[in-house]
Every structure is written in C-alpha cells, then in structure tokens.
Amino acid sequence: MxxxxxxxxxxxxxxxxxxxxxxxxxxxxxxxxxxxxxxxxxxxxxxxxxxxxxxxxxxxxxxxxxxxxxxxxxxxxxxxxxxxxxxxxxxxxxxxxxxxxxxxxxxxxxxxxxxxxxxxxxxxxxxxxxxxxxxxxxxxxxxxxxxxxxxxxxxxxxxxxxxxxxxxxxxxxxxxxxxxxxxxxxxxxxxxxxxxxxxxRNSSVAISAAIQSINAVYQDGVDGFKVEIEQFGNCFGTEDFKEGTTAFLEKRKANFPGK
Missing domain, CATH: 3.90.226.10 (2-enoyl-CoA Hydratase; Chain A, domain 1)
Known part of the structure; x- marks a missing residue:
C-alpha cells in the first residue's frame, strides 16, 4: 500500500x-x-x-x-x-x-x-x-x-x-x-x-478534548481557558463520562465505550 x-x-x-x-x-x-x-x-x-x-x-x-x-x-x-x-x-x-x-x-x-x-x-x-x-x-x-x-x-x-x-x-x-x-x-x-x-486505560473522548484544550494554549487569539471550559462541559454529555463516574462510585474499573 x-x-x-x-x-x-x-x-x-x-x-x-x-x-x-x-x-x-x-x-x-x-x-x-x-x-x-x-x-x-x-x-x-x-x-x-x-x-x-x-x-x-x-x-x-x-x-x-x-x-x-x-x-x-x-x-x-x-x-x-x-x-x-x-x-x-x-x-x-x-x-x-x-x-x-x-x-x-x-x-x-x-x-x-x-x-x-x-x-x-x-x-x-x-x-x-x-x-x-x-x-x-x-x-x-x-x-x-x-x-x-x-x-x-x-x-x-x-x-x-x-x-x-x-x-x-x-x-x-x-x-x-x-x-x-x-x-x-x-x-x-x-x-x-x-x-x-x-x-x-482512560477515556479516548476525554483525551481528545484534553489535546484540543492544551493545544489552545499555543494558538494566537484563542482563550485557552474558554476552550477548556467548553470541552469540560462537553464531556458531561458523553457515555465515557457516565461510565467513568459510575465505575468510580461503584468502586470498579471503568470500561470506556469511547463515545
């Protein structure tokens, strides 16, 4: 190929x-x-x-x-x-x-x-x-x-x-x-x-959001804190967040769906 x-x-x-x-x-x-x-x-x-x-x-x-x-x-x-x-x-x-x-x-x-x-x-x-x-x-x-x-x-x-x-x-x-x-x-x-x-082992959706947020630090005219706030909020709508928090509360290992 x-x-x-x-x-x-x-x-x-x-x-x-x-x-x-x-x-x-x-x-x-x-x-x-x-x-x-x-x-x-x-x-x-x-x-x-x-x-x-x-x-x-x-x-x-x-x-x-x-x-x-x-x-x-x-x-x-x-x-x-x-x-x-x-x-x-x-x-x-x-x-x-x-x-x-x-x-x-x-x-x-x-x-x-x-x-x-x-x-x-x-x-x-x-x-x-x-x-x-x-x-x-x-x-x-x-x-x-x-x-x-x-x-x-x-x-x-x-x-x-x-x-x-x-x-x-x-x-x-x-x-x-x-x-x-x-x-x-x-x-x-x-x-x-x-x-x-x-x-x-961690949430791929959250990692993707973290990459975007960290990269925002280095972009001219972009407020990285705003990007972080937005990405943080978005995480709450994901299946990974539900799984991660549920697993934590149930004292078990998270099995992230990556969604």
Missing part, C-alpha cells in the same frame, strides 16, 4: 514506521503524503487508541528533508512547500484527536525533529541526536520548527539550537524537556507501548 512507510495495528496501537533506511528515512514529498494518509486512516480507525511514529533501522528516526527535491525552488515555491507540508503533516499530526507518541531512535534532524515535535510527546533512545541544521543550508526550519521548539525548550535554548545548527544528544534533550523519557534502543518501542497502554 505504501512505498516509504509501513504501518501495523496491534492491541489498540497503530505504529507508523518511516522506512527509507538508505536515505536515513529523509522526508520527501511522497513520504509526507503517505504519512498524512496513514495518520488519517489511524485517526479515523475506532480500534486505534494511540499512534506511535518511529523510523526504521538503528541510525535514524528521520534525518531531515530530502534537499535534492527543493534545491532549485523559487521564493514562491519555497513558501508553498512549507505551507503544504505544515497543512498535510505537521499541523495535521499536532491537532489529531488520537494521541501520537514519537519514538525517536538515532538522528532526528530538521524535518525529522519537526515531525517529532508535532507529536503529542516524545521518547528517545540513548543514541538519539536532535537538531535543526537548516541555517547551515541558508534556510530556516519551515515545518513548524521555529514555533514548536521554543514552546518545548524555551526561547534561549531554541535560539541557540537554531543559530548554531548544532545537535543535542538524548540526555540533553531530556534535560531540556524536549523528550519525556530516554531508554535503550531495545527498550524504545516497548516503552512507547507501555505509555500507550496507560493512555488506553
């Missing part, structure tokens, strides 16, 4: 793997299109409760964008490339109602780090290296990097990372708050799956 990615579904988790090892899983136009399609399918699938995105092989999550595709672009084409990419993949992932965990192994550079940052949170293997090297090519991050990096690590650190085009290792990423957990390569996917299973 796909040329550059693979997908698998198991126990409520859909794993999307970028699979271009010879290119260190670099993002080209076709891969971005395929990732959009795979995320869309997983988000619409009632059996998928959590999505894990990772890279194949041991060397790279995604080592950047495929520079050969846009080296001769004009100003207008460059702007269109960024706008289309953000719409199709990076903003799309950030605003999915299904939780997305990025499992970062090896290099996550440029568009790769931007994809990891678009996920709802990140875990990394101890060999991970992350950075936004775009200014070394005479361009800036164009897939949300200049916006999401300061949100995650703070303005000063983001300025330094972007201006130096340098890489940070997994421990530094953990210290910066760029990733939530660091583990060995062998344990990376099991850790992501363990976190996914914790998420799956």
């Amino acid at each position: 796909y040329t550059n990615i693979t997908t698998s579904q198991n126990n409520g988790i859909t794993t999307i793997t970028i699979n271009r090892p010879s290119k260190l899983n670099a993002l080209n136009k076709e891969t971005i299109q395929e990732l959009h399609a795979a995320f869309r399918v997983a988000d619409l699938d009632a059996d998928t409760k959590v999505i894990i995105v990772t890279g194949s092989g041991e060397k790279a999550f995604v080592a950047g964008a495929d520079i050969s595709e846009f080296a001769d672009f004009s100003v207008a084409e460059g702007g269109k490339l960024a706008a289309k990419g953000q719409e199709l993949l990076f903003d799309f992932v950030a605003n999915l109602s299904t939780p997305v965990i990025a499992a970062v192994n090896g290099f996550a550079l440029g568009g790769g780090l931007e994809l990891a940052m678009a996920a709802h949170f990140r875990v990394a293997s101890d060999n991970a290296k992350m950075g936004l090297p775009e200014v070394s090519l005479g361009v800036i991050p164009g897939y949300g990097g200049t916006q999401r990096l300061p949100q995650l690590v703070g303005k000063g650190r983001a300025m330094e990372m972007v201006m130096t085009a340098g890489m940070i290792d997994a421990q530094q990423a953990l210290q910066y708050g760029l990733v939530n957990h660091v583990t060995t390569q062998e344990e990376l996917i099991p850790l992501a799956e363990k976190l996914a299973s914790k998420i799956m």
